[in-house]
Amino acid sequence: MSERRDHAKDFWQAVALSADIGQRPKRVFFEGAPLVLFRSAQGIAALFDRCPHRLVELSTGKVVGGEIECPYHGWRYDGEGRCTAIPGHVGAMPHYRVRRYAAIERDGVVFVSSGAPQGEPYLHCMEGKDIIARRVRSSTQSTVIDAAENILDATHTHFTHKGLLRGLTSKRHLVRVEVTGGEGWVEACYTGEDRQQGLISRLLEGERAKTIGRFHHPGIAELEYWGKEGLVLATTFHLRQADERTVEGVGWLIGQRQGLLGELKALAFKPLFTIALHQDRRVLKSASDNARFAPPALPVIGPLDFLRRDIAAIMEGKMPPSASEPRVYQIEL
Ligand code: FES
Numbered sequence: 001m002s003e004r005r006d007h008a009k010d011f012w013q014a015v016a017l018s019a020d021i022g023q024r025p026k027r028v029f030f031e032g033a034p035l036v037l038f039r040s041a042q043g044i045a046a047l048f049d050r051c052p053h054r055l056v057e058l059s060t061g062k063v064v065g066g067e068i069e070c071p072y073h074g075w076r077y078d079g080e081g082r083c084t085a086i087p088g089h090v091g092a093m094p095h096y097r098v099r100r101y102a103a104i105e106r107d108g109v110v111f112v113s114s115g116a117p118q119g120e121p122y123l124h125c126m127e128g129k130d131i132i133a134r135r136v137r138s139s140t141q142s143t144v145i146d147a148a149e150n151i152l153d154a155t156h157t158h159f160t161h162k163g164l165l166r167g168l169t170s171k172r173h174l175v176r177v178e179v180t181g182g183e184g185w186v187e188a189c190y191t192g193e194d195r196q197q198g199l200i201s202r203l204l205e206g207e208r209a210k211t212i213g214r215f216h217h218p219g220i221a222e223l224e225y226w227g228k229e230g231l232v233l234a235t236t237f238h239l240r241q242a243d244e245r246t247v248e249g250v251g252w253l254i255g256q257r258q259g260l261l262g263e264l265k266a267l268a269f270k271p272l273f274t275i276a277l278h279q280d281r282r283v284l285k286s287a288s289d290n291a292r293f294a295p296p297a298l299p300v301i302g303p304l305d306f307l308r309r310d311i312a313a314i315m316e317g318k319m320p321p322s323a324s325e326p327r328v329y330q331i332e333l
């Protein structure tokens with residue numbers, strides 16, 4: 001019989017920062033399942049976080065010689081999920097195993113997959129360039145679509161991030177927005193924006209030529225700030241639904257390396273970004289809390305919500321509407 005496999009799951013998803021996994025195992029939630037991440041003899045390992053013996057969380061055990069030891073009776077599992085030791089048992093080992101997930105570490109981030117991806121994981125939009133990057137992670141009470149849209153939505157910045165990303169005045173500028181898409185991605189390109197007057201913009205950017213907000217499958221949201229000379233500053237966030245109400249994100253804040261100035265800017269970027277993240281988490285939590293009241297919530301997709309339908313289509317594995325019909329808008333930003 002020829003081997004048939006479902007390739008629909010053959011992609012990587014970022015689940016943790018490498019720095020979070022040291023001597024101790026770490027539990028993460030992935031596609032509705034608890035996983036334990038630990039450092040095995042062969043590198044980073046991801047197993048279903050449940051001992052097959054009496055179902056205890058392996059992540060509450062410890063790593064011994066590159067294997068995870070269950071805290072209840074001490075059964076051990078290697079990075080492949082094979083049971084290698086049953087303390088006290090004499091004789092041949094029975095073949096027990098825990099489900100293993102593909103896992104890989106790249107640029108300080110741990111990626112896992114429930115399929116068998118062939119290629120390398122996508123990291124961020126400034127890969128291969130001379131950059132300064134900071135890694136960040138976040139946890140937000142929301143859904144992936146709401147969190148991704150929030151990252152890419154320019155119109156909330158006037159209110160949620162007043163003073164930080166936008167100026168304190170209400171002066172707006174006419175901006176052209178082009179929305180294009182293809183299989184698994186959609187982006188909105190903003191041109192004609194005057195330099196944003198907020199604190200972050202003043203500090204970090206020179207003259208701005210364009211801004212791009214992009215989403216790609218399965219839950220990657222990224223922002224690119226282009227100057228006259230090219231891509232200057234970017235963030236790429238890998239989002240996933242950890243549980244019903246929680247979105248976890250692992251991402252990069254990236255700046256072009258410009259000697260000492262670049263270092264200083266990168267140093268300032270993270271704390272400012274952290275404030276913005278906190279402001280976003282607050283509104284997203286408010287929406288999530290409020291959504292559970294009857295009648296069931298169906299959010300309005302307003303005239304400025306350029307990407308919502310496209311993101312929804314991509315998340316459902318469909319072609320985004322922008323792939324066949326690119327759109328152009330004029331708005332005041
Ligand atoms: S429950 Fe894990 S060893 Fe018994």
Ligand SMILES: [Fe+2]
Nearest residue numbers: 150151160280
């Ligand atoms: Fe925001």
